[in-house]
Amino acid sequence: DDFDMLERHMYGVTTNEGLRQRVYQESVEAMRKADRHDELKLHKKKSKKQAEYELTKEQLDDIENERRAATRIIKENIDKAVPSFIIAMWWGYMLLSRTVTEFFECKNNGESVRLTAAPEVECNAGRHLEMKPL
Numbered sequence: 411d412d413f414d415m416l417e418r419h420m421y422g423v424t425t426n427e428g429l430r431q432r433v434y435q436e437s438v439e440a441m442r443k444a445d446r447h448d449e450l451k452l453h454k455k456k457s458k459k460q461a462e463y464e465l466t467k468e469q470l471d472d473i474e475n476e477r478r479a480a481t482r483i484i485k486e487n488i489d490k491a492v493p494s495f496i497i498a499m500w501w502g503y504m505l506l507s508r509t510v511t512e513f514f515e516c517k518n519n520g521e522s523v524r525l526t527a528a529p530e531v532e533c534n535a536g537r538h539l540e541m542k543p544l
Contacts, residue, residue, distance in 0.1 A: 514541075
């Protein structure tokens with residue numbers, strides 16, 4: 411039968427030329443098919459790498475666009491932040507000045523008028539007159 415002939419051919423003990431040609435043709439076709447399959451795999455790998463490259467390129471472009479937008483927003487906000495900072499510093503200066511001035515006010519504690527910052531100093535007498543510039 412055919413299986414025995416094929417087995418003999420594979421072990422090299424056959425004399426059937428038709429079987430030898432058929433097996434040769436089938437093995438050549440199988441090798442060509444395997445080669446085409448390998449080429450397709452290689453092409454798919456290349457196209458996969460190409461797709462990854464394009465995706466990475468798109469991601470880099472998106473990152474660059476986001477960076478430009480963020481830079482523009484920062485510049486716009488700096489233009490708004492400078493006047494706000496100046497107003498905050500002015501408000502802080504006024505608050506600090508008022509607080510410091512309150513320390514040197516005189517308060518009546520019932521017996522006498524004393525300095526708020528140093529209650530041992532009597533207002534408008536002695537050391538308090540020495541502290542006043544004029």
